[in-house]
Amino acid sequence: MAANYNKTAWFYDSLARLVFGSALKNSQKHLLPLVPKNARILIVGGGTGQTLEDLAALQYEGLHITFIEISANMTALARKRNVGNNEVVFIVEAIEQVQLKSEFDVVITGFLFDNYADADLPVTFNHINSVLKPGGLWLNTDFQLTGKWWQPLLLKSMYTFFRMFSPIPVSNLPEVDKVFVLKRYKAIASATFYGDFILTRAYKKSH
Known part of the structure; x- marks a missing residue:
C-alpha cells in the first residue's frame, strides 16, 4: 500500500515547485495529448489534482474520470480544480482496496510506484492492470536513476524528508x-x- 501524504498536502505543491521548478508538472502533462476523446480514465x-x-x-468535456487518492486532504484540494465539463468521481482509498470494473481506456499514475518495494509492486x-482494457493506454511518470551522482542523494533526501510525516516502507526505487x-506492455512514447x-x-496494453 502506498504512503499517505495527508500531513504534507498543504505544502506539497509548493515544495515540489521549490525543488523541481516546473519539471514535475510538465512531466505529468507531457503525454496527455495521447488520451483519446471521450475516454474513460483511471487516475x-x-x-x-x-x-x-x-x-x-486539452479536452474540456467528454472525459469520464475516476480519481483515486488515499489522502483525504489531497483529495479535498483536487476537488477544487477546474475539471471543465468532464465527469469526475473521487474515491478516497488505497487503490488496492477499491473494486472497479474492467472498463478504462486510460490509466494515469504519477509518482505512485516510488512508494512501493519490488516485492509489493506486482500486487x-x-x-x-485488471481494469485497463486490452489495447488501453497507461501513462506512468516517476523518478529514475540514470547514473548521475546527485540523483541517489536527492532521492534519499526526499525519502528521508517525507518519512518524517508518513511511514514510507521503501528507500529505493522499484524496477x-x-x-x-x-x-507485455509496449512503450510507445x-x-x-x-x-x-x-x-x-506511455505504454500500450497488449490485446
Whole structure:
C-alpha cells in the first residue's frame, strides 16, 4: 500500500515547485495529448489534482474520470480544480482496496510506484492492470536513476524528508519498467525531465 501524504498536502505543491521548478508538472502533462476523446480514465494517486486541470485544458468535456487518492486532504484540494465539463468521481482509498470494473481506456499514475518495494509492486500493478482494457493506454511518470551522482542523494533526501510525516516502507526505487515488460506492455512514447531524473512513459496494453 502506498504512503499517505495527508500531513504534507498543504505544502506539497509548493515544495515540489521549490525543488523541481516546473519539471514535475510538465512531466505529468507531457503525454496527455495521447488520451483519446471521450475516454474513460483511471487516475491512481492523483495527489492535489493538477492532472485534472491539465486534461480539461486539452479536452474540456467528454472525459469520464475516476480519481483515486488515499489522502483525504489531497483529495479535498483536487476537488477544487477546474475539471471543465468532464465527469469526475473521487474515491478516497488505497487503490488496492477499491473494486472497479474492467472498463478504462486510460490509466494515469504519477509518482505512485516510488512508494512501493519490488516485492509489493506486482500486487498493486496487477490490480490496476485488471481494469485497463486490452489495447488501453497507461501513462506512468516517476523518478529514475540514470547514473548521475546527485540523483541517489536527492532521492534519499526526499525519502528521508517525507518519512518524517508518513511511514514510507521503501528507500529505493522499484524496477517498474520490468513489470510493464513482463505484462507485455509496449512503450510507445517517453520523455525525461530534470536531468533525466524524471521519466514519463506511455505504454500500450497488449490485446
